[in-house]
Amino acid sequence: MMAAMSLPSRLLLGPGPSNVHPRVLRAQAQPLLGHLDPVFLGILDEVQAALRDLFGTANPMTLPLSGTGSAGMEAAFVNLVEPGDAVLVGVAGVFGERMCEVAARCGARVERVATEPGTILRDDAMAEAIRRVRPRVVAFVHAETSTGVRQPVESIANAAREVDAFVLLDCVTSLAGLPLAIDAWGIDAVYSGTQKCLSCPPGLSPASFSPRVLERVRARRHPVQSWYLDLGLLGGYVGSERRYHHTAPISAILGLAEALRLVAAEGMEARAERHRVVAAALLEGLAPFGFEPLVEEAHRLPMLSALRLPERIEAAGEAGLRRQLLEKYGIEVGGGLGPLAGRIWRIGLMGENARLANVERLLCALRRELG
Amino acid sequence: MMAAMSLPSRLLLGPGPSNVHPRVLRAQAQPLLGHLDPVFLGILDEVQAALRDLFGTANPMTLPLSGTGSAGMEAAFVNLVEPGDAVLVGVAGVFGERMCEVAARCGARVERVATEPGTILRDDAMAEAIRRVRPRVVAFVHAETSTGVRQPVESIANAAREVDAFVLLDCVTSLAGLPLAIDAWGIDAVYSGTQKCLSCPPGLSPASFSPRVLERVRARRHPVQSWYLDLGLLGGYVGSERRYHHTAPISAILGLAEALRLVAAEGMEARAERHRVVAAALLEGLAPFGFEPLVEEAHRLPMLSALRLPERIEAAGEAGLRRQLLEKYGIEVGGGLGPLAGRIWRIGLMGENARLANVERLLCALRRELG
Numbered sequence: 212m213m214a215a216m217s218l219p220s221r222l223l224l225g226p227g228p229s230n231v232h233p234r235v236l237r238a239q240a241q242p243l244l245g246h247l248d249p250v251f252l253g254i255l256d257e258v259q260a261a262l263r264d265l266f267g268t269a270n271p272m273t274l275p276l277s278g279t280g281s282a283g284m285e286a287a288f289v290n291l292v293e294p295g296d297a298v299l300v301g302v303a304g305v306f307g308e309r310m311c312e313v314a315a316r317c318g319a320r321v322e323r324v325a326t327e328p329g330t331i332l333r334d335d336a337m338a339e340a341i342r343r344v345r346p347r348v349v350a351f352v353h354a355e356t357s358t359g360v361r362q363p364v365e366s367i368a369n370a371a372r373e374v375d376a377f378v379l380l381d382c383v384t385s386l387a388g389l390p391l392a393i394d395a396w397g398i399d400a401v402y403s404g405t406q407k408c409l410s411c412p413p414g415l416s417p418a419s420f421s422p423r424v425l426e427r428v429r430a431r432r433h434p435v436q437s438w439y440l441d442l443g444l445l446g447g448y449v450g451s452e453r454r455y456h457h458t459a460p461i462s463a464i465l466g467l468a469e470a471l472r473l474v475a476a477e478g479m480e481a482r483a484e485r486h487r488v489v490a491a492a493l494l495e496g497l498a499p500f501g502f503e504p505l506v507e508e509a510h511r512l513p514m515l516s517a518l519r520l521p522e523r524i525e526a527a528g529e530a531g532l533r534r535q536l537l538e539k540y541g542i543e544v545g546g547g548l549g550p551l552a553g554r555i556w557r558i559g560l561m562g563e564n565a566r567l568a569n570v571e572r573l574l575c576a577l578r579r580e581l582g
Numbered sequence: 583m584m585a586a587m588s589l590p591s592r593l594l595l596g597p598g599p600s601n602v603h604p605r606v607l608r609a610q611a612q613p614l615l616g617h618l619d620p621v622f623l624g625i626l627d628e629v630q631a632a633l634r635d636l637f638g639t640a641n642p643m644t645l646p647l648s649g650t651g652s653a654g655m656e657a658a659f660v661n662l663v664e665p666g667d668a669v670l671v672g673v674a675g676v677f678g679e680r681m682c683e684v685a686a687r688c689g690a691r692v693e694r695v696a697t698e699p700g701t702i703l704r705d706d707a708m709a710e711a712i713r714r715v716r717p718r719v720v721a722f723v724h725a726e727t728s729t730g731v732r733q734p735v736e737s738i739a740n741a742a743r744e745v746d747a748f749v750l751l752d753c754v755t756s757l758a759g760l761p762l763a764i765d766a767w768g769i770d771a772v773y774s775g776t777q778k779c780l781s782c783p784p785g786l787s788p789a790s791f792s793p794r795v796l797e798r799v800r801a802r803r804h805p806v807q808s809w810y811l812d813l814g815l816l817g818g819y820v821g822s823e824r825r826y827h828h829t830a831p832i833s834a835i836l837g838l839a840e841a842l843r844l845v846a847a848e849g850m851e852a853r854a855e856r857h858r859v860v861a862a863a864l865l866e867g868l869a870p871f872g873f874e875p876l877v878e879e880a881h882r883l884p885m886l887s888a889l890r891l892p893e894r895i896e897a898a899g900e901a902g903l904r905r906q907l908l909e910k911y912g913i914e915v916g917g918g919l920g921p922l923a924g925r926i927w928r929i930g931l932m933g934e935n936a937r938l939a940n941v942e943r944l945l946c947a948l949r950r951e952l953g
Contacts, residue, residue, distance in 0.1 A: 414831030460785030
C-alpha cells in the first residue's frame with residue numbers, strides 16, 4: 212500500500228551534515244531501550260567518557276545535549292549569563308554573530324570585536340577589549356563554519372582568565388577533526404554538533420562545562436531561563452542520581468556511541484592527519500579551475516574549505532552549478548552565508564567523508580561541467 | 583577490534599518511549615540527505631501536512647521541533663509569554679507543575695488551579711480563575727502522563743476565549759492515540775513528543791501554532807528569549823523561504839515521516855479504537871492481582887494506565903518487582919512520579935505497543951512472579 216522510502220544517494224560535501232558511517236546508521240536503527248534502562252545508562256556513561264577524551268577534559272559535566280549545535284550554543288549562554296552581565300564576543304563570521312544574538316536574548320550587555328570574514332580575530336584586539344570591558348564571559352568560535360577560519364584559542368583564553376572571565380568556545384565543526392585540549396586551553400564551556408566531523412546525523416550537541424560553570428549556575432540570582440537546558444537539572448540525570456528530567460534521544464545517542472567508537476579506533480592523531488591530507492588534495496585539485504582559498508594558509512580549517520569562486524562561475528550565478536552537481540552527480544557542496552553568499556563555496560571533507568576518493572569524485576564532476 | 587552493538591530486547595510498557603516499528607527504524611537508518619536538499623524539504627512538507635491531519639488543524643506553522651516534548655513545552659511558553667504576563671496553569675500532575683516552572687522562567691506571573699493527582703481539572707474552578715485572573719495564556723495538559731488522566735478540553739478553552747487568552751495544550755501522550763481537533767477546540771499552541779503513540783524514538787516535538795500566536799510573536803516588545811525555539815526564525819526554514827536557521831535532525835525526521843505514513847494507513851479512528859480495546863484488556867487482566875485504576879473510568883487515558891499497587895507489592899517496595907520484570911522478562915513498566923512515587927505503576931500501551939499480545943506477555947510474567 213505504501214511505497215518503501217527510497218531516497219537519492221548523496222555525497223555530502225557541504226558545511227555539514229556529512230555522510231554517516233553505515234555502522235552508525237545500523238546502531239541508531241537498533242530496537243529502543245528505555246531512557247532509564249541500566250543498559251542505556253551504561254552506554255550514556257561510555258559516550259560521556261569518550262567525549263571527555265575528544266574534548267580533552269576531565270569535566271564530569273560532559274554530555275550530549277538533546278538538540279543540535281545551536282541548542283548547545285544556547286545552553287552555554289543561558290547557563291552562564293544573567294541579565295546585565297557583560298559578554299564579549301569575537302565575531303569572525305555568521306556563528307560569532309549568532310553568539311551576539313543569543314547572548315542578547317539572555318539579557319547580556321554584548322560587546323563585540325569583529326574581524327573581516329576569512330580572517331582570524333587578532334589576539335591584541337581581543338586582549339585590549341577584554342581588559343577594557345572586563346566581561347563576565349568571553350565567547351568565540353574555534354572553527355568558523357561560515358568562513359573556514361581556524362581561530363587560535365590559547366592567547367585569547369589567557370587574556371580572559373586574567374580578568375576572571377568565563378571562556379566559551381564553539382567547537383561545532385572542529386570536534387573529531389582537530390585535536391582539542393579544552394582543559395589545557397582554559398575553556399569553561401564548549402559545545403559541538405554531531406553532523407560534522409563525528410559523521411552522525413544532526414540532532415545532538417556534545418558539550419562540556421567546567422566545575423566553575425556549575426558553581427556559577429548554583430550561585431545565580433535568577434534561574435536559568437531555559438528549563439530544558441538548565442545544567443543544574445540536567446546534572447540530576449547524567450550524574451549519579453539518574454533523576455528523570457526529559458526523555459533522552461535514545462536512538463541518536465546509540466548512533467553517537469558507535470561513532471565515538473570509530474573515532475577511538477582510528478585515533479585522533481591519525482584522524483586529524485587524514486583531514487589535513489585530504490584538504491590539501493582538494494585545494495590542489497581546485498586551483499586549476501580558478502578556485503582560490505578565502506583564508507590564508509596558516510589559519511585554514513582542514514575539514515571545511517572556503518573558496519572564492521572563479522569569475523566565470525560567480526558571474527553566471529553559482530547556484531545553478533551547485534544544483535547541477537546535486538542533480539547530475541549526487542554531490543552537495545555549500546554556498547556562502549551572509550555577506551559571502553554568492554561569492555564563495557564551502558566544501559566540507561568531514562569525518563568519514565575526508566577521503567581522497569571523494570575529492571576525486573568532486574573534481575571529475577567539475578571537469579565534466581566546466582570543461 | 584570492536585564488538586558490534588548488541589542490546590537486550592525490551593518490551594517498553596512504561597510511560598514512553600514505546601517500541602519503534604521496524605519500518606521506522608529502517609527509515610531513520612537511510613543514508614543522509616542535506617537539510618536544504620529539495621528531496622528532504624519535500625519530506626518535511628509531507629511531515630507537516632500529516633501532523634496537521636493528526637492535530638486537526640489548518641495551522642501553516644505545524645512542524646517537528648528539534649528537541650523532545652519538553653522542548654516543545656518550552657517553545658510554546660517562550661513564544662507566547664512576555665515578562666509580567668499573567669499565565670494560568672491547570673495543574674493535575676507533574677507535567678502541569680513543569681508548565682508553572684517553565685512559565686515562571688519566562689517572567690510570567692503564574693497563577694495555578696490545582697487538583698488531586700488522578701482527578702481532572704474542574705471546569706468551574708478553571709472558569710472562575712480565568713475570569714478572575716484574565717490571563718494572557720491558559721495552559722493545561724490533555725493527557726497527564728504522571729497520573730493517566732484524560733482532561734476534557736473544550737469547556738476550559740471556551741472560558742479562555744471569553745477573556746481573549748491564548749490556549750496552550752500539552753498533547754505529548756495523546757497525539758496519535760486519541761483523535762485531536764485543536765482547531766475545533768480553539769487551541770492556539772500545542773506540542774507533543776514522538777516517543778509515545780507515534781512510536782518513534784524520542785528527540786522531536788511535533789507542534790502547532792495558530793496564526794494568532796505568530797501575530798503575537800511579531801508584536802512582542804521583547805525578543806523571544808530562546809533563539810533556538812523562536813517561531814519567527816523557524817518560520818523562515820519551514821516556510822517557503824527555506825532560510826537556514828539550524829540544521830534539522832534529518833534522520834529523526836525521516837523516521838517520523840515513516841511513522842506518520844503508518845498512522846495514516848491505519849486511520850486515526852481505528853487506531854484510537856485499538857488503544858481503547860487493549861487498555862480495557864489490561865485493566866481486566868490486572869484486576870485479579872489487586873491493581874486498581876487510579877483514575878475514574880470516564881477520565882482514563884487509553885494509552886497510559888495509572889494503577890494503585892496491591893498492598894503486598896507496595897509494602898515490599900515496587901522497584902524490586904519492576905527490576906525483575908526488566909531483567910527476567912525484558913518488560914519495562916513505569917513507576918510513579920513525584921507524590922505518586924512508590925504508590926502507583928504507569929503502564930503504557932502506546933502506538934505500536936497497543937496490542938493484546940503485549941498485555942498477555944505482561945500478565946504471564948506477573949503470574950510467574952506473583953503466583
